[in-house]
Amino acid sequence: MSISHSQKPAAGNGSATTAPAPHFPRCADCALRRSGNFAPITPTELAFIQDFRRENRLAAPGTVFIRESSTDGKLYTLYAGWAFRFKTLSDGRRQILNFLLPGDFIGMQQHFNDGAAYGVEALTPVSLCVFPQTGLLGLFKELPGLGFDLTWLSASQKTVLDENLLTTGRRNAAERVAMLMLQLFQRAERVGLVVDGAIEFPLNQQHVADALGLSLVHTNKTMRRLLAMGLYKIENGWLSLRDTKALKRLADADDALLRPVPLI
Amino acid sequence: MSISHSQKPAAGNGSATTAPAPHFPRCADCALRRSGNFAPITPTELAFIQDFRRENRLAAPGTVFIRESSTDGKLYTLYAGWAFRFKTLSDGRRQILNFLLPGDFIGMQQHFNDGAAYGVEALTPVSLCVFPQTGLLGLFKELPGLGFDLTWLSASQKTVLDENLLTTGRRNAAERVAMLMLQLFQRAERVGLVVDGAIEFPLNQQHVADALGLSLVHTNKTMRRLLAMGLYKIENGWLSLRDTKALKRLADADDALLRPVPLI
DNA sequence: CGATGGTTTGACGCTACTCAACATAAGTGG
DNA sequence: CCACTTATGTTGAGTAGCGTCAAACCATCG
Numbered sequence: 001m002s003i004s005h006s007q008k009p010a011a012g013n014g015s016a017t018t019a020p021a022p023h024f025p026r027c028a029d030c031a032l033r034r035s036g037n038f039a040p041i042t043p044t045e046l047a048f049i050q051d052f053r054r055e056n057r058l059a060a061p062g063t064v065f066i067r068e069s070s071t072d073g074k075l076y077t078l079y080a081g082w083a084f085r086f087k088t089l090s091d092g093r094r095q096i097l098n099f100l101l102p103g104d105f106i107g108m109q110q111h112f113n114d115g116a117a118y119g120v121e122a123l124t125p126v127s128l129c130v131f132p133q134t135g136l137l138g139l140f141k142e143l144p145g146l147g148f149d150l151t152w153l154s155a156s157q158k159t160v161l162d163e164n165l166l167t168t169g170r171r172n173a174a175e176r177v178a179m180l181m182l183q184l185f186q187r188a189e190r191v192g193l194v195v196d197g198a199i200e201f202p203l204n205q206q207h208v209a210d211a212l213g214l215s216l217v218h219t220n221k222t223m224r225r226l227l228a229m230g231l232y233k234i235e236n237g238w239l240s241l242r243d244t245k246a247l248k249r250l251a252d253a254d255d256a257l258l259r260p261v262p263l264i
Numbered sequence: 265m266s267i268s269h270s271q272k273p274a275a276g277n278g279s280a281t282t283a284p285a286p287h288f289p290r291c292a293d294c295a296l297r298r299s300g301n302f303a304p305i306t307p308t309e310l311a312f313i314q315d316f317r318r319e320n321r322l323a324a325p326g327t328v329f330i331r332e333s334s335t336d337g338k339l340y341t342l343y344a345g346w347a348f349r350f351k352t353l354s355d356g357r358r359q360i361l362n363f364l365l366p367g368d369f370i371g372m373q374q375h376f377n378d379g380a381a382y383g384v385e386a387l388t389p390v391s392l393c394v395f396p397q398t399g400l401l402g403l404f405k406e407l408p409g410l411g412f413d414l415t416w417l418s419a420s421q422k423t424v425l426d427e428n429l430l431t432t433g434r435r436n437a438a439e440r441v442a443m444l445m446l447q448l449f450q451r452a453e454r455v456g457l458v459v460d461g462a463i464e465f466p467l468n469q470q471h472v473a474d475a476l477g478l479s480l481v482h483t484n485k486t487m488r489r490l491l492a493m494g495l496y497k498i499e500n501g502w503l504s505l506r507d508t509k510a511l512k513r514l515a516d517a518d519d520a521l522l523r524p525v526p527l528i
Numbered sequence: 529c530g531a532t533g534g535t536t537t538g539a540c541g542c543t544a545c546t547c548a549a550c551a552t553a554a555g556t557g558g
Numbered sequence: 559c560c561a562c563t564t565a566t567g568t569t570g571a572g573t574a575g576c577g578t579c580a581a582a583c584c585a586t587c588g
Contacts, residue, residue, distance in 0.1 A: 468534060480535095481536090484535065485536085
């Protein structure tokens with residue numbers, strides 16, 4: 001893993017949510033792109049992205065860098081770290097819509113609908129590439145291929161949402177937990193985040209509960225049960241699947257191989 | 265309403281799922297577009313769409329015109345009628361992901377991911393504009409504005425999915441029912457489907473249950489309760505909201521006014 | 529008239545929620 | 559270094575909401 005935050009939570013990061021990123025590479029040197037896990041791109045497009053990118057941003061775990069009420073439609077690419085999109089009801093009930101991994105593009109919806117209507121929060125220390133919302137139509141006009149890629153990314157995220165909707169709507173607690181682990185593992189795998197058969201797992205049980213539409217207590221009991229069944233293992237914040245077959249059988253998940261997606 | 269199917273279910277339609285549409289207007293005469301409920305478009309773009317459209321298609325209620333296993337990535341615009349997207353588990357549990365109203369664009373995800381992974385079924389007799397999947401990139405290149413619009417539509421649908429995920433994940437039965445009615449009414453309103461303060465309501469209780477992640481029986485009891493409370497009314501398949509305020513309070517729904525979206 | 533699809537109601541059981549307490553680890557300030 | 563706090567995980571007890579089963583009702587249609 002290129003940028004790791006799991007060795008030490010790096011408490012020094014503190015509340016420096018908008019510190020100018022000191023060591024951000026140029027897009028041409030983007031470590032993420034170089035990993036070879038993303039769809040290819042033309043040099044022209046790469047140059048355009050570099051130019052389109054306005055700033056970089058770091059955020060500490062727990063930072064809500066898009067608020068649910070936000071109206072400024074900035075666009076982000078998650079460069080490193082984990083985050084999640086969420087919505088809340090006025091009495092505090094929270095639903096995590098989906099988790100965001102490196103390469104995920106954030107903020108398209110705000111640009112079209114008025115305002116965000118969903119929040120985004122960092123799970124780990126994250127670094128973000130920030131793009132202005134104004135140039136969007138220009139991007140489509142100058143480099144249609146990039147517009148195409150944006151639509152592609154949007155479609156991919158929709159597929160994840162579909163999955164999650166099926167999960168919260170129709171799967172029971174054990175199936176939900178199994179599904180979440182499989183999905184996260186699969187997605188992390190696609191972007192090259194598997195190390196020694198394990199992926200970072202920065203969620204606490206409250207996150208799991210909020211993602212699956214379960215209560216904290218019941219989530220705990222369910223996770224313990226699957227743990228006792230030897231289906232997975234979490235050590236020092238790293239998740240490994242000990243019985244993928246059983247997990248898939250339990251979750252009724254298909255093992256469609258995830259193909260590379262573009263990186264903007 | 266321009267094309268009505270609610271007067272009589274038109275059982276004569278039978279299984280003519282691929283009958284050549286006899287009376288489909290040219291895009292320039294599109295009744296839907298003329299309704300003035302969609303974002304404006306340039307004449308060039310209109311001409312392109314007309315040319316892009318390959319065929320038209322009618323389907324009777326209950327017709328699954330995109331199967332979950334489908335791999336051919338045809339694109340559709342729902343011209344008239346209601347439909348819904350769904351996913352199923354192998355033991356038959358079904359989750360309705362979202363309902364489709366006139367103007368909704370269908371099939372983008374298949375084009376990018378391999379295969380559909382979701383099905384689409386007609387709720388009423390529907391008419392569809394069919395586009396080939398191959399020309400998509402060309403569309404982006406020739407008329408970036410249309411590509412932009414496609415992304416726009418995709419973002420709008422994602423917003424609906426977010427809502428639905430919050431609903432199934434964190435709202436209780438009564439709140440879910442209230443939310444569904446509000447959402448459908450609002451969306452129908454945007455495309456000019458409100459007649460005398462009511463909208464067509466072609467869902468049966470099984471549909472409602474599958475959309476909300478509830479059992480049929482519990483859905484029935486919940487709907488009865490809200491009915492008794494005087495929150496809504498369904499007569500002859502037409503839904504009217506009798507106490508919008510109370511519904512919104514119950515569902516904890518914001519009353520964001522939906523803006524027009526593009527029509528492809 | 530029976531058949532069919534949808535709605536309605538009651539009885540009962542289980543899944544998942546709430547409340548509450550305790551455990552553990554790590555951080556904080558004195 | 560220790561008392562204190564905070565965040566997170568764990569477990570038990572009791573309960574409510576929702577699911578399942580079953581049967582009846584109702585309208586439409588052939």
